[in-house]
Amino acid sequence: MKRSPLARILFWVAVTLIAAVTLFPFYWTVRTALTLPRGVYAHPTAFLPPELTLGNFERVLGLVDSATSVRLGGSGQSINFFIFLRNSIIVSTLITVGQTFFSAAAAYAFARLRFPLRRQVFGLYISALMVPGIVVLIPNFVLVKTIGWLNTYQGIAAPAFLMSPFAVFFLRQFFLGLNRELEEAARVEGAGRVRIFFQIAIPLSMTALTTLAVITFIYSWNDYLWPLLVGRNEAVRMLTVALGVFRQQGAQNVPDWAGLMAGTTLAIVPTLVLFLALGRRVINSIGFTGFR
């Protein structure tokens, strides 16, 4: 379509504005993370870091001793984002692997196998999508506490490990759209359902499974309230929870912005890497998940 020059200019102004508003807060975070606290205070508007440094990262990753930490502008308190980074990776990976696999198995049964109460059970799963998380949060906390899983990885991962209604729904839709012919041919050859699932259905669904896995990983990585309740201990504390705790600290109630932004950057990077590698699928899945 031909457009007038004015419309073209307006279009580019809009695109630039959208991109700038979206990206600038990220840039400002990274800029602050690369500036020592004294620079952050002395030059609050400098567009580039007044003195480029990795000191904040060394400090929040616990790579320097207490004296050096104070020299770098910290409180000298030991902070170890390595542990939190590790915890977030462990919990999110656990949830992603478990949830994707078990949801795929269930979704396959709902899409392809006949069994009593199939529609009713699936309907129940779907109805759980409408229940606000806070309703089951308190009883789930009580359950995890009762079985002694507070402050353990399995306690944080458990509620999302075996399924999520969304994952089952998403994958069932995908399996329903999959051509049956290959599976039927395999059945004629005498292959059992389990073999067909592992050797035909799963390989044919790698795109959908990867998309779901990426979304699940990001969701688990981002979760805050549940890990805040059941994983407060440093040994299992996830990044989001650690950032919340870190924000409350800081000398004389003044937040340690440079350190905080370094920690924030650490939380951003893994998602960014994942998104750069597999983002197109996530983007393409959004219309899909929205409508079917």
Place this chain on the structure above:
Amino acid sequence: MTTAAGRSEKLGRASVRLHESGVALLFILPSLAGFVVFFVVPAVRGLYISFTDWNLLTPPRPVGIANYAALLRDRDFWNALKVTVFYVLWNIPLQTVLAVAVALVMNAAARSSLLKGVILLPWLMPNVVVALLWLWLLDPTIGLINVAVKALGGPLLPFLSSPGMALSTIAGINIWRYLGYTALLVFSGLQAIPTEVYEAARIDGSNDHQTFWRVTLPLLRPVLAFVVVTSVLGSFQIFDTVAVTTKGGPINATKVFNYMIYQQAFERFQMGYATAVSMVLFLILVGVGLLQMKLLRAGEVET
């Protein structure tokens, strides 16, 4: 003979069925276990807890509807209702209008993959991270925005520290996070509109303005309905941003439902009361969801 053969065939089919059901059970069992243990039982148990007085230390004591009765007299409850509704009103209309605008821009781009990726970034980040980015930018003393406003001779803007501004500021932060995601949903709706429709409108002499209001928007209606309903239900449940930025303050100005429930349960250990509030929130959400669907379906254009 025929009957015997028929019976054995029937029996054979029945055994295939039975076998298939057995395999199916194997497939759904793990998910079913997760569903029962972490969704069904807690929902029922939550309902039970809401009729008790329980501090986690001593056994729950049944109190009938006392929690629900107390809630109706609780100023905090009514405050939470008011704050949450205002939050939704700050959040949703602006977010939806901006999302449609951004979707139209994406639709005008020949290739919009890069723009799509960029605009989706905030949605991929944890709420906690998004809250911290803006907490820093909006800091009253050395945050960039206030320093810049001051340099231009403007007043100090207490974004998150004044009762008057905090709630709308949080709404703004969340609009920033969800705008790209919402715009992508609207965009996929725009893409689903066949180009012939636009051509027909042009041939009929409709200008861009008319086409948007009379053709595009009505055809977007189902998508917009979906977007509005899901974002309203989501924004009723805001917690993370409040927990990181204001903790419900200043003076309860941002104490939304989920934050109030969190405090009742995990700071005051009133499990019964907290679950009662969560049940009422659930009912409100069911009501709001049904009402919205009714409103958005009413006057739907038949196509």
